[in-house]
Amino acid sequence: MERRKFIQSILTASAVAMVATPNQLMAEEAKKEAKAEAKTDTPALKGPNDLTLEEAIKVITGGKEVKKSDKIKLTVPEIAENGAVVPVKVLVNHPMTEKESVKAIHVLNTANGNTRCVDVLLTLANVEAYFATRIKLSQTQEVMALVELSDGTFINTAKSVKVTIGGCG
Amino acid sequence: MRKLLLPLALMLTVATAGEQFAMSDADKKMYEEMQENNPADIFVDAGSEELEDNLGGEEALQNFLNVSEKELPKYIAGFPRYITKLDNVVGIDQVLQAMQVEQGKKRTSLNEEPITIMSAYVKSLANDELVNIDINENKEMKASYDLGKIIYEKVRGKRGLSCKSCHSKAVKGLSLRTQTLPRFGEAGTGATWPAYRMTKSKMRTIQQRFQGCMEDSIHTVLPLGSKEMVALEVYITNESKNEKKIIAIPGLKR
Amino acid sequence: MAEKRKAMVKIKPKKFKVGDTVKVDFIVIHPMDTGMAKDKETGKIIEAHYIDNITFSFDGKPFTTMKVWESVSTNPYFSIKYKVTGKGKITVDYTDNKGEKNSKSKKVKPKA
Numbered sequence: 013m014e015r016r017k018f019i020q021s022i023l024t025a026s027a028v029a030m031v032a033t034p035n036q037l038m039a040e041e042a043k044k045e046a047k048a049e050a051k052t053d054t055p056a057l058k059g060p061n062d063l064t065l066e067e068a069i070k071v072i073t074g075g076k077e078v079k080k081s082d083k084i085k086l087t088v089p090e091i092a093e094n095g096a097v098v099p100v101k102v103l104v105n106h107p108m109t110e111k112e113s114v115k116a117i118h119v120l121n122t123a124n125g126n127t128r129c130v131d132v133l134l135t136l137a138n139v140e141a142y143f144a145t146r147i148k149l150s151q152t153q154e155v156m157a158l159v160e161l162s163d164g165t166f167i168n169t170a171k172s173v174k175v176t177i178g179g180c181g
Numbered sequence: 182m183r184k185l186l187l188p189l190a191l192m193l194t195v196a197t198a199g200e201q202f203a204m205s206d207a208d209k210k211m212y213e214e215m216q217e218n219n220p221a222d223i224f225v226d227a228g229s230e231e232l233e234d235n236l237g238g239e240e241a242l243q244n245f246l247n248v249s250e251k252e253l254p255k256y257i258a259g260f261p262r263y264i265t266k267l268d269n270v271v272g273i274d275q276v277l278q279a280m281q282v283e284q285g286k287k288r289t290s291l292n293e294e295p296i297t298i299m300s301a302y303v304k305s306l307a308n309d310e311l312v313n314i315d316i317n318e319n320k321e322m323k324a325s326y327d328l329g330k331i332i333y334e335k336v337r338g339k340r341g342l343s344c345k346s347c348h349s350k351a352v353k354g355l356s357l358r359t360q361t362l363p364r365f366g367e368a369g370t371g372a373t374w375p376a377y378r379m380t381k382s383k384m385r386t387i388q389q390r391f392q393g394c395m396e397d398s399i400h401t402v403l404p405l406g407s408k409e410m411v412a413l414e415v416y417i418t419n420e421s422k423n424e425k426k427i428i429a430i431p432g433l434k435r
Numbered sequence: 436m437a438e439k440r441k442a443m444v445k446i447k448p449k450k451f452k453v454g455d456t457v458k459v460d461f462i463v464i465h466p467m468d469t470g471m472a473k474d475k476e477t478g479k480i481i482e483a484h485y486i487d488n489i490t491f492s493f494d495g496k497p498f499t500t501m502k503v504w505e506s507v508s509t510n511p512y513f514s515i516k517y518k519v520t521g522k523g524k525i526t527v528d529y530t531d532n533k534g535e536k537n538s539k540s541k542k543v544k545p546k547a
Contacts, residue, residue, distance in 0.1 A: 059470060059483065061504050089208040093360070094435045097379040097508045099211045125471050126505040130513070137498035137518055139456045144514035146215070147506050148467075176360065218460050220510035223441045382466075382509040 061126040065156070068127040072118050072158060073166045081167035086157045088173050095149045095175040100129075102157045104141035108134075114141035116160040122170075123153035149175045204361070212433075221301065221377035221431030224384045228302030231295050236280050242303065245280050257307035258428055259314050261415050263321040270325040272414060274300045274386055275406050291405040297384045301375035305430040312371050312422040316415065325408075329416025332409055338400040344413075347398075360435065369429075371421030376432030384431070387414055440464060444527055444541035453519055453545045459491065461513045461527050461539070469505040486531045489513065493543070494523040519545050 063071065069078060087101040104114050113136060119129040132143045147155070156170040204212075232238055243249065246264070248256045256262075261272045267279055274291050277299050281288045289295045316326035336343045346352075347362050355362045363370055374387035388405050391413060395402045403410040442463035451457050463486065470483025489501040499515050517525070526540045 059505075061506075087211065089211050090205055091208060093204070093208075093212065094380050096382065097215070099215055101211075121506055124506050126469055128504040129506045130504065131502040132515070133500045133502075134515075135498050137493070137520075138516050139518040140516040142458075142514075142516045144512070146508040146512050148469075148508050149506075217447075218445070218462055218512050218514070220462055220464065220512070223443055223462065223464055223510075227441060379508075 228298030329412035366420035369426035371418030373432030
């Protein structure tokens with residue numbers, strides 16, 4: 013008797029209805045709609061990172077010229093399985109010596125409300141101009157690696173990431 | 182008639198979407214690399230602390246299950262199991278909850294973080310073991326497996342779908358709105374949950390994941406720890422056993 | 436006093452010598468809220484709460500600093516390379532936009 017009570021007190025009741033009743037269905041549909049609304053209805057808040065790509069680049073470079081360069085190896089997925097966690101890897105094929113080095117790697121996106129992602133200031137102790145992180149992408153857009161070299165020049169490269177929404181659950 | 186057409190239409194969408202959006206090998210590699218730095222590792226550590234501080238650690242777990250330290254990993258690799266003490270087939274999460282009750286501690290719901298992270302830690306003790314759930318161990322396990330198979334194949338809900346409708350070889354491209362639909366055995370589902378869900382930024386157990394899928398396929402959501410939900414977990418975990426999957430907790434999922 | 440945040444500092448590979456270049460990985464549990472999302476239940480804006488600065492140091496000497504913005508994922512991950520100069524400790528100090536200060540260290544134990 014005691015044992016049965018003990019067990020009953022622990023375990024959850026078994027699922028009674030395996031087929032949804034009309035009321036339950038409607039309630040679930042309504043809940044889904046409310047969820048969808050809450051997601052799309054974002055407010056227009058302008059913070060210090062709410063810049064266009066051009067503005068963000070200008071802030072970082074001070075208006076200097078930026079040259080596209082294939083020295084920068086930017087690795088991002090072609091298709092991001094989800095927009096919440098998008099892996100980004102940057103490796104600059106450039107010396108890291110007293111004479112010449114990579115000063116900074118800046119990661120930016122083109123369509124989030126927050127354009128700048130990370131600014132990494134390297135030193136010679138890093139030995140390699142390497143940086144990896146994971147960013148949020150609100151929609152399909154480009155990710156840019158903007159690199160500052162020790163001689164004061166800037167180079168960059170960008171890649172498009174297809175952000176998928178959907179799936180189930 | 183309408184009920185028949187819906188699944189067909191869905192099948193077509195699923196079939197055509199799949200090939201265009203199949204993950205490239207380079208992309209797959211990036212996602213695999215992420216496993217090495219899984220935020221879940223931090224939660225699993227926290228689960229270990231939680232178990233130690235509040236329930237007496239692995240020793241208390243061994244005592245509750247009546248299993249030696251040496252036997253524990255392989256024993257954990259066999260969950261969900263029939264536990265005589267509880268006279269039911271249960272998951273690791275329910276064992277932890279039972280320990281809370283037995284020790285007179287506050288009982289946390291199966292949906293709350295303490296149970297989820299402790300479940301992840303406990304299952305990680307079986308890492309590198311083969312999934313070895315035994316559906317023929319006793320009549321209770323057999324009954325649970327049979328029930329799980331029925332639920333997996335049962336067409337229910339507004340869309341006229343069963344789990345099998347989408348998660349089977351019959352579905353070409355195996356992708357639903359660009360997301361991969363795992364075939365549970367091959368994907369090692371039974372071996373890689375609890376996992377960190379990137380879209381939720383949280384640890385989730387397999388049953389919690391089932392609930393998400395049920396919501397989206399417009400099925401009545403089965404309660405965590407219910408006989409039916411455990412049965413479904415038994416069925417799905419057994420698929421991974423058939424594919425000789427090795428336990429690797431915590432997983433990293435979309 | 437800032438709440439104790441959970442974080443991890445990892446060095447890869449596990450075995451290395453003085454002079455080797457290793458990978459330093461840092462993961463931290465942090466919401467990284469952008470301040471643009473609404474709470475699904477209350478409908479109110481979730482305040483921006485994100486890590487904004489990180490400093491990696493070896494035995495107190497900084498070797499990499501980062502300025503971090505809202506677009507980084509929740510429970511973020513950061514990875515850089517570092518040349519091992521000897522036995523010591525790598526410390527990651529990080530702050531967030533709400534003024535929280537935290538730190539996580541990892542001992543550096545080269546084989547030779």
